[in-house]
Amino acid sequence: MSKEILTIVTGVVLGTVSRFWMMRRDFRQYPSYPHAVVTHLALGFVAATLGAVAIPALAAKEYTAVTFLALAATQFREVRTMEREMLAALEQSALVSRGPDFIEGIARTFEARNYLVVFVSLAASLATHLFSVIPGVIAGIVAMALVRHFMQGKLIGDVARVRPGRLHFEGANLFVDDIHIMNLGLKETHKVYEEYGRAVVIEPIDDNAREILANVGQRQAIAHEVASLLGVRRDVDTAEFTPLLRRNVKTGRVGMVIVPIEPDMECLLEAVKNVPVLESSFVKPLASKAGYCASD
């Protein structure tokens, strides 16, 4: 087999494998099986091919071939739009919506993963071109590990302490510890909350975390994730049992109420801790002079 073909094949295979590896179809079952998975694998294959042909093209002094990568960028932006539009359309039929920030985060991840595939296949094909197939495969695997390591986001459990809260009513107002959640008129609703409702308090560990939890999209993401893990005791006509997260403006603590179908507190805390911190809500006021001196 000619060296060019070998280079391209190594890059394509490693790139496609990396796309498969990056597709974490955990409890969210997203991308949905089988069609969305096939779509993304196919796009991953396209991305891997683009990355793999770049090195042989450069070696053959076909410098204009690199403009293909610009085409890839346009193509992958389409992926982002496609994901965003689809998730936004599905939002209306979800009992607890994901919220625009979560959707944007997912869409951005799908776009970015294609660029990462280009990077992996580029690394694999470069090493194959310079040395041989085995170093090429090793380079691809190292690139995958790097991608996995650096693309790992934080979880709510990393930025906040999550503990059980005390759910109680003062008149018609529902509170979690000292955090006002909402006004609920009906006694029947109060009874359901008192019997089946569970409350969690999320305490930010520093000022960075406080601003993360202040983000409404982040809180909606927590509500969505927890509701999809533990179930939610509501239907379309009982809007009052929608899980809600409200913030104490003085302390930055966030109180959450949910009426889960599975009322295990341990599992609830675990579910909250494992919610990803959204890229769009991640801020670092402590990294600035003003933010740092204001924190005391």
Added chain:
Amino acid sequence: MEVSITKAILAAVTTTRDERITGVPVFYAETEEEMVEMSVILSRVMEAVAHDMGNGVYIIVKH
């Protein structure tokens, strides 16, 4: 930009025959129990939430 109403008071339910409630449909109940029952039905039908105003008036709010 798309503009839509996300929160709206759909109706008010009260036992006090108070004429100050205007601008929304008002449902009058004879007793406290009837008011609660009407609020439940209205909130279920409208897929909304009944809130207690604290002065004998319940409002049905779409969130």
